[in-house]
Amino acid sequence: MNDRPQRLDTAIIGGGVLGASLAGFLAAGGARVCVVDGGHGGGSTANAGSLHVQLQSRFLRKYPDKVSALERNLHLYPKAVAFWKQLETDLGTDFDFHMTGGLMVAENQEQFEFLEHKSQRESRLGLDVQLLGRDELEKVAPYLGPAIFGAELCRQEGKVNPLLAHAALKDWGTGMGVTFLPETFVGTIERSGSGFALATPNRAFQADRVILAAGGGNKDLARSLGFNLPVASEPLHMNITEPTEPLIGHLVQHADRPITLKQFSTGHVVIGGGWPAHLREKDAFPSVELASIIGNTTLAQHIIPEIAPLRLIRTWAGINATMHGHPILGQFSTMPGVYAAVSGDAGFTLGPFSARLLADVILGYPASEDMTEFSPDLYTI
Amino acid sequence: MSTSDFVDIEFNGRSVTARKGETVASALIGAGFRVLRTSENGANRGIFCGMGVCQDCLVEIDGKSNLRACMTKIDGPISVRRQQSGRRTARYTLARPAIAVQDVQVEIPEILVIGAGPAGLSAAMAARRSGAGVKVLDERSNAGGQFYKQVTVSGPDFPPADQQHRDGATLFEKCVDLDVQFEFETTVWGGFENREFIASNRAGTVRYNPQRVIIATGAYERAHVVPGWTLPGVMTTGAAQTLWRSSRRLAGQRVVVAGNGPLNLQLATELTDGGAEVVALVEAARPNRLGAVVDVGRMFLSSREFLIQGIGFIRRLKAAGVNLLNDHVVAGIEATSSGLRVKLTGSNQRTSLQTLEFDTDVVCLGYGFEPSNELARAVGCEQDYDPVRQELKLRLDDVGGTTVQSVYAVGDCAGMGGAMVALSQGEIAGYAAGQSLGYPLSNDHRSRLGMARRTMARQRRFQRALWRIYEYPRVNLEHAKPETAFCRCEEVSVGSVLSALDNGCVSTGEVKRRTRLGMGRCQGRYCVPVLQHIMANRAGTTVDSNSGFAPRVPVKPVAIEDLLRSMSNE
The missing domain is CATH 3.50.50.60 (FAD/NAD(P)-binding domain)
Structure with a gap:
């Protein structure tokens, strides 16, 4: 162990899609950046790659008190999806980005009315949404099974392959001099001299600027500095089948049950959408659950019977940051040099776009959005 | 030879005379058909492992795709087609309701044995002798595993069973006489930290919550990554031996x-x-x-x-x-x-x-072989590195207990030792499991146990000497070319993996995410052990228990529709 802490200019804690994008934007703006991450270099690759725009029924059911904040910020989502495309183009790479449109399906009149009400609100808020009855669905999404009564289509939704996106972001950053330090878990942050001391199990760092981009992990990091960020970790379960020929054209969700369902260009069908996982007792490794395998995948074949004969080849778990209604992006004004970076709900979708907004603040560029509501100053203990 | 010993099947429109009881792979090999599948990239593939692990012999049978030719027994006329990557073969339009985990039938055997090879059979026999109720699950259509694999075809022209066959049959018959319950053609595809296991067969899916479990899942051949190792006609020694x-x-x-x-x-x-x-x-x-x-x-x-x-x-x-x-x-x-x-x-x-x-x-x-320890790792059993054998072994106590309470591991899945060691290990663990459930050991049991311990020590000495005689420097990628397939399933080349390593990938998991190595149907069973050694060599260390992938269920692929059925109801 080195006694003298390693000096860093800008330390981003967390190498997920937000942290890695931010590192790239800051490096492109001339900053010297180090991404310190407690994981094994996985970034946001446990994510299933859905790009969400329409209000997710799961959020509406679980967090009714956050809906108004979510609606106020709904305009960010189409911009965030478009930004993914922009990023793919700017990086000259292929994330397997496709703006396929997303369908939220209903199985009965009651669920359809829920979607009707939801789509009216979303339409007023500027989203490109449309209700489709069974007959119209036959043309748009013939793969949906007979249980589906109707659906809401949001043309602005889509998907990327998180594996490709992660690799591209990392290569991009590395090419501009960003250092990625995996397997380096930051336990606490303390003010130290004119900067901040980061404690990790095997080495110490002294950073001039610290950006908290650790998802649910931001909770403990912020607390060590005296702030109370409203984030928490939510382990979620995902499934993937063996590949099949092109079948599912959209990102598919359900009006009343947790699921996301889509097909990568490799042919694999990815099934997720909010089924629980847990942190393994001995080492807090995100681990899958049998109940989620059974429930999630049999629900998927209920919606799309054609996938019933496909075999599951893998399941895995990742950690989502729970719902809080809007991004938290900016400097703690009582502690200059420390920034919060929480991308908001459907954080993967908002990741690169949120990173851009925060990078603009840090680099002193003009802001493209009103960020008053995103200020971390609201969360002082 | 009676005609009832044969059955005509169809392969890509041509008639093939199969022997009743053999596998689809065996009948097609017998008829000279080697190419069973075309890969995503259009490469021809055929039977490779012959034991249900590599997933390279997938065919379409009677309109159902993704079936392993090597594991599908022929008992009637069927129509087989060469599988084209990803083709859907039947229309599925029935919207069956979703189910919850509580809808899946639960069985609570006193002792569950996974695998009916030498280790599993002897464990089942000892556990049952001690008085415990024993259920054995095996993926194959009959008992014996890879060592005692039984003759499944009948006819006077075929060479009869030899001593090795007969020893296996005798062991199985003893188990049956003792009223050990067997479930064949049943794949245990998941194990969880709460010691729950889940298994599927043609009839459906069952959750197992045993009081004790003895894992006896054997081993599979180590990859030999050289140009051409994916060609039809190239197979493991075990595959050819199963055919014969x-x-x-x-x-x-x-x-x-x-x-x-x-x-x-x-x-x-x-x-x-x-x-x-x-x-x-x-x-x-x-x-x-x-x-x-x-x-x-x-x-x-x-x-x-x-x-x-x-x-x-x-x-x-x-x-x-x-x-x-x-x-x-x-x-x-x-x-x-x-x-x-x-x-x-x-x-x-x-x-x-x-x-x-x-x-x-x-x-x-x-x-050489790699232990099939996926289920043991999935339930949380710890491993240690064995510097002599240069491989990971499950950490066991002196009766085969793993680091997870009530979970035993015996035979090659716990660390290679061969069939004779496996027999003794199974017996020792079987009695221990029975005893731990409160079944007292009689003097007869104790004397059998003593014999098993002595036999195990003797067979280990034999095995160690054998290994020394056959010692040679392990081959990893020395003969591979950059374009050689490293990961068979995802067709990831050696060159792309080496360049990922050169670009700073620090873990097998990172290589997987970067290159797709190990992301296919076999779950990295062939490529990952080689990758682990390559990475350890480069880092100047040895493989450790965290250097492989995190264990993921399903450890063998399982069809979504198989989850909808419950074994007892159909």
Whole structure:
């Protein structure tokens, strides 16, 4: 162990899609950046790659008190999806980005009315949404099974392959001099001299600027500095089948049950959408659950019977940051040099776009959005 | 031979006479069809592992795709088609309701044994003798595992079962007489930290919440990553042996058997006796070197019958004029107009030896084994590195208990030891599991237990001597080319993996995410152990228990529709 802490200019804690994008934007703006991450270099690759725009029924059911904040910020989502495309183009790479449109399906009149009400609100808020009855669905999404009564289509939704996106972001950053330090878990942050001391199990760092981009992990990091960020970790379960020929054209969700369902260009069908996982007792490794395998995948074949004969080849778990209604992006004004970076709900979708907004603040560029509501100053203990 | 022993099946519109009880893979090999599937990239694939692990022999049967030819038994007329990657073969339009985990039938056996090979059978027998209720699950259609694999076809023209077959049959019959419950063609595809297991078969899916579980899932052949190792006609030694010992089918007329260890010797002898032309038996080590004499003596003292058997194999092969080569390894295989051409080179310590080439129909690769410990790892069992064998082993107490309460592991899945060690391990763990449930051991049990311990010690001495005799420097990627397939399933090349390592990937998981290596249907069983060694060598360390992938269920693929059925209801 080195006694003298390693000096860093800008330390981003967390190498997920937000942290890695931010590192790239800051490096492109001339900053010297180090991404310190407690994981094994996985970034946001446990994510299933859905790009969400329409209000997710799961959020509406679980967090009714956050809906108004979510609606106020709904305009960010189409911009965030478009930004993914922009990023793919700017990086000259292929994330397997496709703006396929997303369908939220209903199985009965009651669920359809829920979607009707939801789509009216979303339409007023500027989203490109449309209700489709069974007959119209036959043309748009013939793969949906007979249980589906109707659906809401949001043309602005889509998907990327998180594996490709992660690799591209990392290569991009590395090419501009960003250092990625995996397997380096930051336990606490303390003010130290004119900067901040980061404690990790095997080495110490002294950073001039610290950006908290650790998802649910931001909770403990912020607390060590005296702030109370409203984030928490939510382990979620995902499934993937063996590949099949092109079948599912959209990102598919359900009006009343947790699921996301889509097909990568490799042919694999990815099934997720909010089924629980847990942190393994001995080492807090995100681990899958049998109940989620059974429930999630049999629900998927209920919606799309054609996938019933496909075999599951893998399941895995990742950690989502729970719902809080809007991004938290900016400097703690009582502690200059420390920034919060929480991308908001459907954080993967908002990741690169949120990173851009925060990078603009840090680099002193003009802001493209009103960020008053995103200020971390609201969360002082 | 009665006609009831045969059944006509169809393969791509052509009629094939199959033997009742053999597998689809075996019937097609017998009829000369080697290409069973085309990969995502259009490459031809055929039977490789022959034991349900590699997922390379997938075919479409009666309109259902993704079925393993090597694991599908023929008991009636069927229509088989070569699988084209990803093709959906049937229309599924029925919206069956979703179910919850509570809807899946639960069984609570006192003792669950997973795997009916030597270790599993002897564990089941001992556990049942102690008084406990025992349920055994196995993926194959009959008992015996890879060592005792049974003859599944009948007819007077086929060579009868030999002693090894009969020993397995006897062990199975003892279990049946003791009222051990068996469930075959049943794949245990998941294990969880709460010691729950889940299994599926044609009838459906069952959750198992046993009071004790004995994992006896055996081993599978280690990958030998060389140019051409994915070609149809290239298969593992075990695959060719299953074709012969179970179905009395020759993998081909001309065969090169190559690898390390006595299984290759046995296969070459069996195929020669069965009428094949063994072009060469290629051993990577030099077991007849002078220094081996001490170990041969040790083998004689510890288990002379196997030593005598081995010497008998060599005599028969020599008498048949088989080319017996030591110190050589397969460095590449290419397809020719009439079959395969295999290139041999001196093994790592003998690189000065000249390159040899042989024309053949089939190449069997048998370069050692990897333990099938996926289920044990999924429930949280810890492993340790064995520096002598250069491999990970499950950490066991002296009765086979793992680091997870009430979970035992026996046989090769716990760390390679061979069938004879597995038998003793199984017996010891079986009695221990029974005793831990409160069944007292009688004097008879105790004397059997004492015998098992002594036999195990003796067989371990034999095994250690055998390993020393067959010692050779492990081959990883020395003979691979950049374009050689490293990961068979996802068709990831050696070159792309090496460049990912050069670009700073720090873990096998990162290589997986970067290159897709190990993301396919076999779950990285072949590529990952090699990758682990490559990465350890580069880092100047040894493989450790965290250097592989995190265990992921399903450990074997399971169809979503199989989750909808409950075994007892249909």
